[in-house]
Amino acid sequence: xxxxxxxxxxxxxxxxxxxxxTHGVLRVLLEMDGxxxxxxxxxxxxxHRAHEHMAENRxxxxxxxxxxxxxxxxxxxxxxxxxxxxxxxxGLEVPERAEYIRVITxxxxxxxxxxxxxxxxxxxxxxxxxxxxxxxxxxxxxxLLDSLTGSRLTYCFYRxxxxxxxxxxxxxxxxxxxxxxxxxxxxxxxxLVTKNVIxxxxxxxxxxxxxxxxxxxxxxxxxxxxxxxxxxIRKSEPYSAYPQFHFEIPIGENGDIYDRYIVxxxxxxxxxxxxxxxxxxxxxxxxxxxxxxxxxKPPEGEVYTAVETARGEFxxxxxxxxxxxxxxxxxxxxxxxxxxxxxxxxxxNLVADVVAILGSIDVVIPEIDR
Amino acid sequence: xxxxxxxLGSEGVRMxxxxxxxxxxxxxxxxxxxxxxxxxxxxxxxxxxxMEVGPHGAIQTVCDAVKLMGKELIxxxxxxxxxxxxxxxxxxxxxxxxxxxxxxxxxxxIKDLNVGIILILAFSSLSVLAILMxxxxxxxxxxxxxxIRSVAQNIAYEIPxxxxxxxxxxxxxxxxxxxxxxxxxxYWFILVQPLAFILYIICATAETNRTPFDLPEAESELVAxxxxxxxxxxxxxxxxxxxxxxxxxxxxxxxLFLGGWHGPILPGAIWFLLKVYxxxxxxxxxxWTFPRVRFDQLVTFAWKILIPLSFVNLLLTALALKIF
Amino acid sequence: xxxxxxxxxxGFWSLLAGMAVTIRYFTKPIxxxxxxxxxxxxxxxxxxxxxxxxxxxxxxxxxxxCEMCARICPSQLITVEGIKFPGEKQKRATKYVHEHYYCSxxxxxxxxCPTSALEYSDxxxxxxxxxxxxxxxxLVILQLRQTAAGxxxxxxxxxxxxxxxxxxxxxxxxxKAKAAAAAKKPxxxxxxxx
Numbered sequence: 001x002x003x004x005x006x007x008x009x010x011x012x013x014x015x016x017x018x019x020x021x022t023h024g025v026l027r028v029l030l031e032m033d034g035x036x037x038x039x040x041x042x043x044x045x046x047x048h049r050a051h052e053h054m055a056e057n058r059x060x061x062x063x064x065x066x067x068x069x070x071x072x073x074x075x076x077x078x079x080x081x082x083x084x085x086x087x088x089x090x091g092l093e094v095p096e097r098a099e100y101i102r103v104i105t106x107x108x109x110x111x112x113x114x115x116x117x118x119x120x121x122x123x124x125x126x127x128x129x130x131x132x133x134x135x136x137x138x139x140x141x142x143x144l145l146d147s148l149t150g151s152r153l154t155y156c157f158y159r160x161x162x163x164x165x166x167x168x169x170x171x172x173x174x175x176x177x178x179x180x181x182x183x184x185x186x187x188x189x190x191x192l193v194t195k196n197v198i199x200x201x202x203x204x205x206x207x208x209x210x211x212x213x214x215x216x217x218x219x220x221x222x223x224x225x226x227x228x229x230x231x232x233i234r235k236s237e238p239y240s241a242y243p244q245f246h247f248e249i250p251i252g253e254n255g256d257i258y259d260r261y262i263v264x265x266x267x268x269x270x271x272x273x274x275x276x277x278x279x280x281x282x283x284x285x286x287x288x289x290x291x292x293x294x295x296x297k298p299p300e301g302e303v304y305t306a307v308e309t310a311r312g313e314f315x316x317x318x319x320x321x322x323x324x325x326x327x328x329x330x331x332x333x334x335x336x337x338x339x340x341x342x343x344x345x346x347x348x349n350l351v352a353d354v355v356a357i358l359g360s361i362d363v364v365i366p367e368i369d370r
Numbered sequence: 371x372x373x374x375x376x377x378l379g380s381e382g383v384r385m386x387x388x389x390x391x392x393x394x395x396x397x398x399x400x401x402x403x404x405x406x407x408x409x410x411x412x413x414x415x416x417x418x419x420x421m422e423v424g425p426h427g428a429i430q431t432v433c434d435a436v437k438l439m440g441k442e443l444i445x446x447x448x449x450x451x452x453x454x455x456x457x458x459x460x461x462x463x464x465x466x467x468x469x470x471x472x473x474x475x476x477x478x479x480i481k482d483l484n485v486g487i488i489l490i491l492a493f494s495s496l497s498v499l500a501i502l503m504x505x506x507x508x509x510x511x512x513x514x515x516x517x518i519r520s521v522a523q524n525i526a527y528e529i530p531x532x533x534x535x536x537x538x539x540x541x542x543x544x545x546x547x548x549x550x551x552x553x554x555x556x557y558w559f560i561l562v563q564p565l566a567f568i569l570y571i572i573c574a575t576a577e578t579n580r581t582p583f584d585l586p587e588a589e590s591e592l593v594a595x596x597x598x599x600x601x602x603x604x605x606x607x608x609x610x611x612x613x614x615x616x617x618x619x620x621x622x623x624x625x626l627f628l629g630g631w632h633g634p635i636l637p638g639a640i641w642f643l644l645k646v647y648x649x650x651x652x653x654x655x656x657x658w659t660f661p662r663v664r665f666d667q668l669v670t671f672a673w674k675i676l677i678p679l680s681f682v683n684l685l686l687t688a689l690a691l692k693i694f
Numbered sequence: 695x696x697x698x699x700x701x702x703x704x705g706f707w708s709l710l711a712g713m714a715v716t717i718r719y720f721t722k723p724i725x726x727x728x729x730x731x732x733x734x735x736x737x738x739x740x741x742x743x744x745x746x747x748x749x750x751x752x753x754x755x756x757x758x759x760c761e762m763c764a765r766i767c768p769s770q771l772i773t774v775e776g777i778k779f780p781g782e783k784q785k786r787a788t789k790y791v792h793e794h795y796y797c798s799x800x801x802x803x804x805x806x807c808p809t810s811a812l813e814y815s816d817x818x819x820x821x822x823x824x825x826x827x828x829x830x831x832x833l834v835i836l837q838l839r840q841t842a843a844g845x846x847x848x849x850x851x852x853x854x855x856x857x858x859x860x861x862x863x864x865x866x867x868x869x870k871a872k873a874a875a876a877a878k879k880p881x882x883x884x885x886x887x888x
Contacts, residue, residue, distance in 0.1 A: 013511050020593060035515065035665060062768035065800035126581055126662025129716055132415035136725055143737070150741035150814060156800040164805065165739070192715045197705030198582055198661050351515065352664045355591050414716045417726040659716045660709065675702060 024365030161289030221312025227255030388480030461500030475638035516595030551630030763803035
């Protein structure tokens with residue numbers, strides 16, 4: 001616990017909650033020796049909205065829009081996790097086509113999240129222009145998702161038992177065109193960022209996460225895979241239609257920022273692959289399960305489901321007592337675990353590295369605060 | 371005696387006219403450069419930039435300047451007041467003084483000192499003092515970081531800058547800027563000193579605290595660096611000084627490497643300005659392309675790469691001059 | 695030594711490659727829209743605030759004031775009041791107020807509506823100077839849209855009309871109850887008898 005720079009040689013720097021690169025309202029207390037950090041402590045909770053408590057006071061459908069607001073950058077994965085949990089409680093079978101639509105939209109949403117991270121991260125490192133290029137790309141996905149779901153950021157699209165709206169030919173051709181466009185941009189991103197000598201020096205060998213540390217702290221997502229552990233819920237505990245697609249789990253070697261960066265870039269390519277396969281194999285059929293009750297009143301029981309979001313494993317645990325409202329909902333969010341290790345890795349780094357490490361984890365503060 | 375008063379009179383008139391001209395140039399130039407930076411950034415990022423005020427937003431910066439003048443000057447309670455007030459002035463004065471010796475054309479030079487280049491280098495180092503004053507007096511940790519970084523950075527970069535300039539001086543044998551330009555009437559020195567030119571541009575970017583070397587004000591790390599606590603016109607003065615500094619380093623580069631006012635058809639002053647703005651475009655281009663380097667890497671880069679290379683360049687120049 | 699120079703050259707080259715990218719984009723046309731001057735057409739699926747549909751047949755709304763939307767709404771921001779007017783089969787909305795500043799645009803209200811009386815508008819300019827600006831009275835908005843479309847305007851029942859309708863309804867209820875009681879009485883009498 002940092003109270004003040006009592007020791008003569010150190011002082012406390014208050015990074016945030018209104019700092020340009022804490023991506024929201026995270027506050028980190030840094031005990032510093034010159035520009036080097038000797039201890040760090042995050043202070044969270046500025047954006048606490050009591051989502052879990054809200055769940056206890058709302059019925060199952062009314063909690064749906066909340067899920068888009070926990071992690072606003074990958075809202076559909078949270079949507080899906082919640083829908084899957086309730087479907088499991090109700091014993092609903094989701095039609096094949098609905099699962100495919102879920103996978104396509106989910107991966108598109110993952111692309112938006114990674115693209116935004118890419119741009120925002122480069123902005124943390126001081127390069128402004130890649131941010132705008134990513135937003136240009138991201139805008140195309142948002143247009144696609146807008147034409148399907150009707151909103152651009154906090155989607156509330158999936159419903160218990162399927163999806164409310166079918167995809168049409170325009171959406172399919174638009175998605176194909178977008179993937180083609182995105183692939184043509186990789187070379188530019190590589191030249192502008194990945195091969196850039198300044199970028200490489202800023203990221204290689206900085207912010208190392210060892211495998212042991214990752215396992216100890218429960219790190220998931222690209223941050224874990226950057227350290228070389230191929231753990232991805234889409235592969236290890238397949239859900240939805242994911243088992244039907246071929247894709248790889250990119251992993252890094254050293255666990256530094258550069259590896260996490262490369263993992264995310266390759267993941268974007270894998271998402272493109274999944275979307276293409278899903279579009280090719282899209283089955284015909286209904287998009288909503290039959291016999292979805294009007295009044296969602298699951299039987300007594302407990303259920304846990306996990307999905308892979310852009311930041312890692314999102315788990316949702318629902319306890320039902322046979323009421324229209326859940327008795328308790330617990331959200332396991334990836335950024336919270338990731339943040340705890342990140343603070344560990346701040347030690348003996350420069351302030352500039354703090355910004356680089358913080359960005360490389362891709363934290364979403366509302367998700368941590370919930 | 372008569373001759374003396376006559377020459378003094380003309381000198382005095384020249385100085386006054388020059389001073390007015392310089393102040394006008396500095397403010398117009400800064401307004402133009404800020405507008406240019408916005409436009410360059412915008413078009414590199416596939417957006418139009420300011421478009422609303424005036425044709426293509428040309429008056430936007432004027433509006434901003436008026437806004438900044440109208441703003442309240444906030445003085446935080448804890449600051450070291452005399453130094454805090456003085457810093458924006460100290461940052462601006464040396465910038466004005468360096469205009470004394472810049473030769474816009476054969477005749478358009480206020481005072482053609484025979485130590486012109488030394489004067490420019492000496493005064494441009496003074497801006498570090500101002501940044502240190504601003505950062506230190508602000509009593510803000512981020513400001514202090516900015517100040518400390520700025521000092522370390524400028525010390526590291528002034529050495530290679532001087533050595534690269536030296537290799538050009540060796541070729542001309544004079545510190546006088548007009549002499550250097552005249553020496554380039556046949557060919558520009560960039561052709562014989564390409565390495566020196568590259569080194570100079572890198573050092574100049576670091577001198578003016580521009581990305582990728584904008585550590586003193588690194589936005590994503592230090593909020594706003596040394597001018598975090600400044601507002602209104604005081605902040606504007608720092609801004610003005612930054613852009614004017616950019617003009618000066620580009621002007622010096624034009625004099626040293628790009629043949630100053632030499633050029634066909636158009637008048638010399640126009641050629642000079644064209645070259646200067648081309649170099650400024652280059653520096654802006656850096657800013658909107660590269661990420662920021664880390665502080666220790668910056669110093670490492672200066673000591674391990676720039677200084678050895680500039681020494682090698684100086685040696686080679688001396689050797690070539692001896693042989694030919 | 696060779697590595698030293700190689701590193702410098704490779705690094706320098708990578709910087710040039712980056713600069714080549716930005717200068718190429720510098721010459722490309724811009725992709726943004728100057729907002730107030732140019733506007734993008736909203737996609738047909740766009741979720742603006744939910745509003746009442748104008749039924750092409752009756753040229754008015756279909757709301758029967760069943761309050762399903764009000765009940766499903768996660769933020770409980772819909773207030774619906776309705777009453778059965780004499781001579782009509784179903785209830786009709788007399789008040790439909792949507793406090794849009796709480797709305798999360800989840801769309802549950804439009805999905806739950808039994809008469810499909812709600813749709814999403816394509817209105818995205820929702821800024822206002824007061825909190826009250828975001829309180830949307832849908833019957834008023836419906837009138838404005840009807841006027842714009844040149845349709846007959848659906849009148850909003852006044853307080854007196856509502857009171858009269860309520861009184862009529864109460865009277866009808868009473869009469870019905872009386873009739874029921876009257877129909878029941880003989881039976882009750884029979885029971886007592888036995």
